[in-house]
Amino acid sequence: MxxxxxxxxxxxxxxxxxxxxxxxxxxxxxxxxRKRSYNCSVCGKGFVTSSNLTEHMKIHNGERP
The missing domain is CATH 3.30.160 (Double Stranded RNA Binding Domain)
Structure with missing residues (x-):
């Protein structure tokens, strides 16, 4: 309810x-x-969720400007 x-x-x-x-x-x-369990293997930036890390990785992979 x-x-x-x-x-x-x-x-x-x-x-x-x-x-x-x-x-x-x-x-x-x-x-x-500020607990960031998911860290970028390229630049070290941390994220709260794995989906945020996945979206961030598009920058390094050239999928996003």
């Missing part, structure tokens, strides 16, 4: 943003803690 009422079971203690899903909440919290 929380989806339909837009209730949020998980609330960020840093910024107050609410989440109905623990996975989204945990990913959001890594932004505040």
């Amino acid at each position: 929380m989806i339909h009422t837009r209730e949020r079971a998980y609330s960020c203690s840093v910024c107050g943003r609410g989440f109905g899903n623990s996975s989204y909440f945990n990913r959001h919290m890594r932004n505040h803690t």
Whole structure:
């Protein structure tokens, strides 16, 4: 029922943003803690999600300007 009422079971203690899903909440919290588990093997830049790293790699592969 929380989806339909837009209730949020998980609330960020840093910024107050609410989440109905623990996975989204945990990913959001890594932004505040600066924990970057996915690192670029070319330049060393870190990312919270693997999809962000994949998108970043397009720069090095010449797929994106």
